[in-house]
Amino acid sequence: MLHGMDYETLLATRTHLMQASAIREILKVASSPGMISLAGGLPAAESFPLEIMEELLGSVLGKYGSKALQYDASEGWEPLRQALVPHLAARGVQTTSDGVLIMSGSQSLLDGVGKILISPGDCIAVEAPTYLGALQAFNPYEPRYVEIETDEDGLIPESLDDVLSRQRVKFVYLVPTFQNPTGRTLPLARRKRVAEILQRHGTLLLEDDPYSDLRYAGERVPPIKSLAPDNVVYSTTLSKTFAPGLRIGVCVAPEFIQRWLVTGRQGVDLHTNTLAQALAAEYLSGGYLDRQLPKIIELYAPRQQAMLEALERHLPEDFTWSRPEGGMFVWIEGPKGFDAIELQARVVERGVAFVPGRYFYVNDEVGAATLRMNFTAADPATIEHAVSVIADAIAEML
Amino acid sequence: MLHGMDYETLLATRTHLMQASAIREILKVASSPGMISLAGGLPAAESFPLEIMEELLGSVLGKYGSKALQYDASEGWEPLRQALVPHLAARGVQTTSDGVLIMSGSQSLLDGVGKILISPGDCIAVEAPTYLGALQAFNPYEPRYVEIETDEDGLIPESLDDVLSRQRVKFVYLVPTFQNPTGRTLPLARRKRVAEILQRHGTLLLEDDPYSDLRYAGERVPPIKSLAPDNVVYSTTLSKTFAPGLRIGVCVAPEFIQRWLVTGRQGVDLHTNTLAQALAAEYLSGGYLDRQLPKIIELYAPRQQAMLEALERHLPEDFTWSRPEGGMFVWIEGPKGFDAIELQARVVERGVAFVPGRYFYVNDEVGAATLRMNFTAADPATIEHAVSVIADAIAEML
Numbered sequence: 082m083l084h085g086m087d088y089e090t091l092l093a094t095r096t097h098l099m100q101a102s103a104i105r106e107i108l109k110v111a112s113s114p115g116m117i118s119l120a121g122g123l124p125a126a127e128s129f130p131l132e133i134m135e136e137l138l139g140s141v142l143g144k145y146g147s148k149a150l151q152y153d154a155s156e157g158w159e160p161l162r163q164a165l166v167p168h169l170a171a172r173g174v175q176t177t178s179d180g181v182l183i184m185s186g187s188q189s190l191l192d193g194v195g196k197i198l199i200s201p202g203d204c205i206a207v208e209a210p211t212y213l214g215a216l217q218a219f220n221p222y223e224p225r226y227v228e229i230e231t232d233e234d235g236l237i238p239e240s241l242d243d244v245l246s247r248q249r250v251k252f253v254y255l256v257p258t259f260q261n262p263t264g265r266t267l268p269l270a271r272r273k274r275v276a277e278i279l280q281r282h283g284t285l286l287l288e289d290d291p292y293s294d295l296r297y298a299g300e301r302v303p304p305i306k307s308l309a310p311d312n313v314v315y316s317t318t319l320s321k322t323f324a325p326g327l328r329i330g331v332c333v334a335p336e337f338i339q340r341w342l343v344t345g346r347q348g349v350d351l352h353t354n355t356l357a358q359a360l361a362a363e364y365l366s367g368g369y370l371d372r373q374l375p376k377i378i379e380l381y382a383p384r385q386q387a388m389l390e391a392l393e394r395h396l397p398e399d400f401t402w403s404r405p406e407g408g409m410f411v412w413i414e415g416p417k418g419f420d421a422i423e424l425q426a427r428v429v430e431r432g433v434a435f436v437p438g439r440y441f442y443v444n445d446e447v448g449a450a451t452l453r454m455n456f457t458a459a460d461p462a463t464i465e466h467a468v469s470v471i472a473d474a475i476a477e478m479l
Numbered sequence: 480m481l482h483g484m485d486y487e488t489l490l491a492t493r494t495h496l497m498q499a500s501a502i503r504e505i506l507k508v509a510s511s512p513g514m515i516s517l518a519g520g521l522p523a524a525e526s527f528p529l530e531i532m533e534e535l536l537g538s539v540l541g542k543y544g545s546k547a548l549q550y551d552a553s554e555g556w557e558p559l560r561q562a563l564v565p566h567l568a569a570r571g572v573q574t575t576s577d578g579v580l581i582m583s584g585s586q587s588l589l590d591g592v593g594k595i596l597i598s599p600g601d602c603i604a605v606e607a608p609t610y611l612g613a614l615q616a617f618n619p620y621e622p623r624y625v626e627i628e629t630d631e632d633g634l635i636p637e638s639l640d641d642v643l644s645r646q647r648v649k650f651v652y653l654v655p656t657f658q659n660p661t662g663r664t665l666p667l668a669r670r671k672r673v674a675e676i677l678q679r680h681g682t683l684l685l686e687d688d689p690y691s692d693l694r695y696a697g698e699r700v701p702p703i704k705s706l707a708p709d710n711v712v713y714s715t716t717l718s719k720t721f722a723p724g725l726r727i728g729v730c731v732a733p734e735f736i737q738r739w740l741v742t743g744r745q746g747v748d749l750h751t752n753t754l755a756q757a758l759a760a761e762y763l764s765g766g767y768l769d770r771q772l773p774k775i776i777e778l779y780a781p782r783q784q785a786m787l788e789a790l791e792r793h794l795p796e797d798f799t800w801s802r803p804e805g806g807m808f809v810w811i812e813g814p815k816g817f818d819a820i821e822l823q824a825r826v827v828e829r830g831v832a833f834v835p836g837r838y839f840y841v842n843d844e845v846g847a848a849t850l851r852m853n854f855t856a857a858d859p860a861t862i863e864h865a866v867s868v869i870a871d872a873i874a875e876m877l
Contacts, residue, residue, distance in 0.1 A: 086681055088735040089648060093598040095621065099742050126545035134548075136492050140538050147524035150532075150722035183584055185726075185748045196619060200491040217746040221594060222491065251489060285486055309691045311484050324548035326753030328583075337486040344497045348615040349590045351584045354752045355724030 086465065091130040098220045104213060104440050107425070117467045119454040120434040122261065122409055125384075128457075129324050129376045133369055140367065143360040145379040149359040155343045155351060157183030157356035164365035165331055172293060173307035174315055176333045179191035182342060184330035185353045187291060187318040189346070191218035194252070194287055194314060196349075197341045199224045200452040203251040206244050208236050210441035210448060212261045212289065215254050224251070233403065235260060235267035237273035241320070245282040252314075256304060258410025259292035262441045269302050276308035285338075286313045293323050294374060296407035297382035311335055319407070322374055323364055327357040385411070387461030388454065388468065395472030397479065409457045412438065416477070419450035427474040433467045496618045502611055505823070509832035510854050515865045517544045517852040520659065520807055520833040523782075526775045526855075527722050530760070531767055538765065540758040547757040553741045553749060555581025556756035561584070562763035565728055570691060571705035572713055574731045580740060581753045582728035585689060585716040587744070592650070592685055592712060594747075595739045601649040603765040605640050606634050608839030608846060610659045610687065613652050622649070624841040631801065633658060633665035636672035642771050643680040650712075655703060657690035657806025660839045660851035664803065667700050673875035674706035681735075684711045692772060694805035702856035709733055719774055719807070721762055725755040786852065786857030786866065792872030795877065807855045810836065813848035813873070822850070825872040832864045 111118035141149050145160075162178040169176055178319065191214065199205065199222035207215070209228035216226075227248065227293040230240035236255060244250065255275075257267040279286055288305050302389070306315035312332040319327065319401070330353075334342060346352075364370055388411055392402050400417040421437035428434070438451025452471075456464055500850070509516035537806055539547050541796040543558075554560070560576040567574055569722035582588040589612065597603065607626035615622075625648065628638035634653060642648065653673075655665040665673070677684055686703050702714035717725065718820070728751075732740060744750075786809055790800050799816040813819065819835035836849025850869075854862055 086683065088683075088733060091596050091683060091736075093594070093596050093601070095598070096743070097594045097596075098737060099739070103836065105745070123550060126549060129545045129548045131540065131545055131548065134540060135533065137534060138533060142529065142532060147529055148526045150527045150724045151524060151531065152521060152718075152723045185752075188746070189748045196491070197494045197497075198489050198491055200493070205492070214746075214749075219746075221743070221746060283488075285484065285489060320550075324754075325550045326548045328748065328750075328752045335484065335486060338489075341490065341494060341497070345494070345619070345689075347503070348497065348586070348612075348617075348619060350587045350726065350748065351612075354583075354726045354755055356722075357752055357754065403566065442483065 090451060095221045095223055103378070104436055105320060107434060107436055110429055116432055116434055117459060117463055118434045118454070119464070119467055120278045120378065121458060123457055123458045124321055124325060125457050128380055130369060130373050132365070134445045137360045137363045137369070138243065138369075138423040145359060149356050151355060151356040153352050153358070154231070157181065157353060158355060158362060161358045161362035164362045165329070166466060167371075168365055169333060172301065172304040174333050176460060177305070180333055180336075180339070182332040182334065182339050183358055184332055185350055186320065186328040187289065187316050187330035188214060188218060190316045190330050190332050190342070191215050191289075192349070193342045193345050195219040195222045197345045198251050202472060206241070206250045206253040207443060208255060208260070209443065210262055210438060210451070211255050211443070213441055215289065216443070219299065228443055229310045231263070233265060234271060236271070236275065238271055238278060241275060242278045245284055247418065252283060252287050253279070254289065256289045256291075258290055258302060259295065259405050259410070261292070261334070262314070262410055262436070262438060264403040264405030264408050264411040265412070266302060272302065272305050272308055276305055276312070277348065279309050279312040284312065288313050288315050290315065290317045291406040295378065295381060297378055297385060299406040307334065311375045314338055314388050319361055322370060323361055323375060327361060328354065329361050378394065381457050383461050384456045384459070384464060387464045388456040391465045391468035393413045395469050397475060400475070409455055411454050411456060413452040413454065415452070417449035417450065419478070421450060421452050424452070424471070424474055427478070428471050431470050431474070433470045433472065444472055493619045493621055496510065496621060502834055505832060510828055514830055514832055515857060515861055516525055516832045517854070517857065517862070517865055518834050519856060520853055521856045522719055522723060523778060523855050526635070526778055528762070528767060528771045535758045535761045535765075535767070538761045539754070542853050543757060546656045548752050549753060550757070551750050551753040553745050555579065555751060556753060556760060559756045562760045566585070566763055567731060567769075570699065571701040572731050573705070578731055578734075578737070579865055580730040580732065580737050581751045581756055583742070583748055584718065584726040585687065585714050585728035586612060586616060587731050587748065588714045588728050589613050589687075590747070591740045591743050593617040593620045595743045596649050600645055604639070604648045604651040605841060606653060606658070606835060607841065608660055608849070609652065609841070610654055611839055613687065614750055614841065626841055627651070629661070629663070631663065632669060633663040634669065634675060638670055639673060640676045643676065643682055649680060650685050651677070652685045652687065653688045653703070654689075656688055656700060657693065657803050657808070659690070660834070660836060661807045661810035662801040662806050663810070664700060664804030666668065670700065670703050670706055674703055674710070677707050677710040682710065683820060686711050686713050688713065688715045688721065689719060690806040691777060693776065693807065695776055697804040703806035704731065711738055717759055720768060720775065721759055725759060726752065727755060727759050779855050782857070782862060785862045786854040789863045789866035795866050795873065798873075807853055809852050809854060811850040811852065813850070815848065817848035817876070819848060819850050822872055822876060825876070826869050829868050829872070832870045
């Protein structure tokens, strides 16, 4: 007798924690033809150094030949690890090339940290709201979450201290600079407080820092990694300053953690794409990044300006929003009782998409009145138009 | 009071199942300067189409521009999925582009399947011996293993039937063609038996097929996927026929399984490197692979010939070995009581490395007298010399 396949019964218990996110559905709608999307987190295509790619490849093939196409070490392509040392030092992260681990995009570091550290039921502390991609990485390892309170300056240190005093937390996950989704940046004074709290409790922090190079105003704030190096797994990426499609994530972790990340990723993907790493090494060491970054900032700064001005011009008085000095997102809060999911449905019909903010909370009872808007993927005129469409829909709802 | 960091206590319970393999240590030794290595599984550097990489990139940038550097769909780069349809059909796997899933090397599919299907304690059936990279991928999900018996023709169907009759198995994992580590190929008659057994028990098979394009003699054998499509997750790779450093794995799975693989990998790495996929699409659709593959076979066939001849010439009569019609490995069995780990230690001192076969068994009580030798990474004269060094050391041990 033949048995039909009953695939459903084959799934692991953890798999049901991987439900496709509501955001993914929104992004699908947002990418349909003719739609103006403030929903995604895409870098602008114009920010990519397309015109130098052939030069970079020529340089890679000339220097390394077939080595650039071969299997490579799980730790990363040595010339890239070396090129990243001064790049990281410039933002306050002191390390040697041995201290640099290259992952397949920072998503693969989020997965790796979850995999080696989270046992089912372990508690992870996250900001409210937090980056959804991190939850997607951690969820399959079956953690519980505890939320840390935030205000317009990001995480509130006293709330962190409170959480860590009340329970054992496997690690804290933060995006301290130009946070996704809020755009908020934790000021230096708070970073010092956080570093002290982590050290006092002997707690590990996963500091996710994808955006700090995208600064349009103000001064760099040192990463928490520089204030409590033994307590922090620091993560950054070349996705916003080179190209996301190359999937280059960068990690500086305490040696013990790095060793387990390397062992863990051998079962997951062996190593990061060799050719992409070699291209990235040339991009950094050849000075291309230093020339490209000002161009990227020159592209994004007016887009952010356009969004902030459009919000000022069009939104009702009882709406407030973040005014980040960099990054890719602005966070908007409507008055109590406002329903951003209903707004999303209304504006999609008019060809505009954004992401309702409640999806970024672990506790989905809160954040109903919030919106995340991206300003890097559309030009200033389009942003102005999209915000006016959103504002019209808001006016109809009030 | 400051707490020092006690990293050890942060590890998840699963992490202790990720111990770095003995093979990795051997490969480290094997890659030291001056060492002749028959230990690894590296494609020859000369097999890479280095001279066309700039042409491929030009073509990608001309056709797709910045799209080739942008975030892409988790399912894979559409032109690559399309280009793979006829490529897969030529080996007997019928699908549409929607049925093709691109992963970050076939390792990432092994991880993905483990992640979505294995609950702690679930039983996975594997060949004895089996591919170690698969165990490394599955282990963190805490399965039990049951071994299926094999002979010189690969897996013994009656043993599989027996195992599936006695217990519930989440899936079976096989490398049916030019297996790693044995080089053995399951004949068509056995494949038909296996397909029937899988269908009768309603059991899923993960069919790992990285080597079947590397055929130096004889006729293609159809994959089990072609005989029982609903029961098989089929996996292949461009690592042996394009370049392993590009990390392109290819999967054709039942739709239900594919959907969960896509959801799962969104938390792990979002998607496979866009540029690498775009280069691979040009490599296939531009006819480059069809021109490169005969060159690769022309390179490897004499290397395999050299190894088989050297074994014939140098090894004592009580040693036997596989004579595969393709792939990258030959499997050698010494007489009862022979210790391949001692042999490995002796030959390393003389600048030659191979992998003792016992590491490929789940049950490490068996396989003590076996050796795996790779013939793709060294030229014929070097292979002849290395085998003679190994034979000399064997003679001293007997």
